[in-house]
Every structure is written in C-alpha cells, then in structure tokens.
Amino acid sequence: MALAYDPLFITSDKSPIDIASPPPPPSSMILTQDELKRIAAYKAVDFVKSGMVLGLGTGSTARHAVDRIGELLRQGKLENIVGIPTSEKTEEQALSLGIPLSDLDAHPVVDLSIDGADEVDPYLNLVKGRGGSLLREKMIEGASKEFVVIVDESKMVRHIGGSRMALPVEIVPFCWRFTAGKLREVMEGYGGCEAKLRLGGEKGEAFVTDNGNYIVDMYLEKDMGDLRSVSDEILRLPGVVEHGMFLDMASTVIIAGELGVRIKNKHSSCC
Numbered sequence: 001m002a003l004a005y006d007p008l009f010i011t012s013d014k015s016p017i018d019i020a021s022p023p024p025p026p027s028s029m030i031l032t033q034d035e036l037k038r039i040a041a042y043k044a045v046d047f048v049k050s051g052m053v054l055g056l057g058t059g060s061t062a063r064h065a066v067d068r069i070g071e072l073l074r075q076g077k078l079e080n081i082v083g084i085p086t087s088e089k090t091e092e093q094a095l096s097l098g099i100p101l102s103d104l105d106a107h108p109v110v111d112l113s114i115d116g117a118d119e120v121d122p123y124l125n126l127v128k129g130r131g132g133s134l135l136r137e138k139m140i141e142g143a144s145k146e147f148v149v150i151v152d153e154s155k156m157v158r159h160i161g162g163s164r165m166a167l168p169v170e171i172v173p174f175c176w177r178f179t180a181g182k183l184r185e186v187m188e189g190y191g192g193c194e195a196k197l198r199l200g201g202e203k204g205e206a207f208v209t210d211n212g213n214y215i216v217d218m219y220l221e222k223d224m225g226d227l228r229s230v231s232d233e234i235l236r237l238p239g240v241v242e243h244g245m246f247l248d249m250a251s252t253v254i255i256a257g258e259l260g261v262r263i264k265n266k267h268s269s270c271c
C-alpha cells in the first residue's frame with residue numbers, strides 16, 4: 001500500500017532530540033497515529049536485506065513491519081529471511097504471512113531486530129512491555145547486531161517514566177504481592193512508585209505473559225536518575241524475571257511525526 005508521506009522529510013539528526021522545540025508549521029496532511037507507526041515501520045524495513053536473521057517485534061507498530069516483510073517476501077524482493085518472533089502473537093502473524101521462523105537456540109546471533117517502544121528518552125533508552133512481551137523482546141533484541149526501534153513522536157520523553165504510564169516488570173506468580181512490595185521498597189530510593197499487578201481478563205484475573213509470568217506495572221513519581229543502578233537493584237530481587245527498561249540497546253530509532261521521519265543513531269546521540 002502506498003504511503004501518504006513525503007520521503008524528502010526523512011532527516012537524520014546528529015543532535016539529541018529536542019522535544020521542547022517549537023511546533024512545526026501547519027501541514028495540510030494530517031496523519032493518524034497508526035499511519036505514523038506504519039511510516040516508521042516501512043522505513044525500518046528498508047534496513048532489511050535478503051539472507052538476514054530478523055528479530056520480529058511485538059505491538060501495533062511492529063505489526064506493520066512484519067506485514068511489510070511478508071509483503072516483500074511474497075513479491076520476491078526479499079529472500080531467505082529467517083524471522084525470530086518476540087511473542088506468540090507475532091509468531092501467529094508471521095506464520096500467517098508465510099515468513100519462515102526459527103528461534104535463538106538455532107540462531108543465537110540475530111542480524112537485525114525491528115520493534116516498537118512505549119517510551120524513548122533522549123539517549124535512546126527505552127521502556128517496553130506495555131503489551132506484555134518484554135522478556136522475549138529483551139532476549140532477542142539483546143542478541144541482535146542492530147536493533148531498530150520504530151515509534152511515532154508521541155513516544156518521545158524527557159526521561160524514562162516521563163509519560164507517567166507503566167514501567168512494566170515481569171515477575172514470577174509465586175507470592176507476587178511480596179515481590180510487588182519489594183519493588184516499591186527499591187523504588188523508594190529513586191523517587192517512589194505505585195506498583196500494581198496488571199490485570200488481563202474480564203473477570204479481573206492477572207494478565208499472564210507468554211512465559212507464564214505476571215506483570216507488575218510501576219508508575220513512577222519522579223525521574224529515577226541513575227537508570228543502570230535502578231535496573232541492577234530491580235534485577236537483584238529474587239521474584240523478578242526482567243524489567244521493561246531497555247538501556248543502551250537501540251542502535252537506531254526511527255521517529256515518524258507530522259513533519260516526516262527523523263532517524264536517531266546511537267553513536268550520534270548525546271553522552
């Protein structure tokens with residue numbers, strides 16, 4: 001499907017993202033958030049080459065990238081792709097598109113992963129997992145030589161947690177209240193948080209991840225400061241499996257906005 005955007009608007013910015021800059025001049029073309037997601041996704045698929053092992057992300061943005069890869073395979077414009085899905089949902093989508101699939105056991109090194117994110121800070125640190133798929137995503141994207149993140153501009157934040165929405169932590173179901181309490185205690189040293197069990201079904205039961213675990217969503221009260229130190233403390237808690245901060249993992253972030261597409265590369269971002 002043809003995209004309604006002007007490729008001349010694709011820019012590659014060497015400075016940190018300035019989210020305080022004045023709004024762009026009015027554009028005659030109003031794109032929906034989903035169209036922006038698709039624009040970012042299609043741009044990311046330009047990085048894909050025949051023969052690659054690809055990490056296939058999860059969520060409403062990554063879904064467009066997976067669709068596009070399927071389309072290019074069908075058209076014969078891509079060949080010999082092996083996809084490694086980051087969730088059962090993506091696996092189902094990829095299978096329906098005829099994308100050949102494998103896993104990290106068979107392919108411990110992934111050439112390129114493409115995935116969405118819930119937040120991106122100016123240093124390209126991410127929050128992921130609001131859709132519940134953070135563990136497999138972190139394993140596969142952590143094993144990738146290149147990790148391209150695709151977002152619409154609403155995902156850009158000044159600091160991790162800055163959207164005031166959930167920072168997910170995957171935990172084992174055993175005594176989840178105890179682990180949620182420990183997470184609150186840890187976070188007291190970093191500005192405090194509310195920590196709530198994520199619920200999934202109509203009957204108010206806990207959301208269960210593809211790995212059979214629960215998710216506690218942390219709502220931060222302040223900028224946490226030293227993210228590496230928060231990460232280490234959270235991961236030291238015995239009931240915690242993984243958290244949704246993806247620190248220093250993204251090599252490129254593609255941001256689609258009303259004015260076009262900006263591309264941020266890790267090595268051109270600040271600090």
Ligand SMILES: O=C[C@H](O)[C@H](O)[C@H](O)COP(=O)(O)O
Nearest residue numbers: 059060061116129131132133
């Ligand atoms: O668990 C979900 C994943 O981390 C998603 O990549 C993330 O939540 C972004 O999803 P979306 O593209 O739907 O905003």
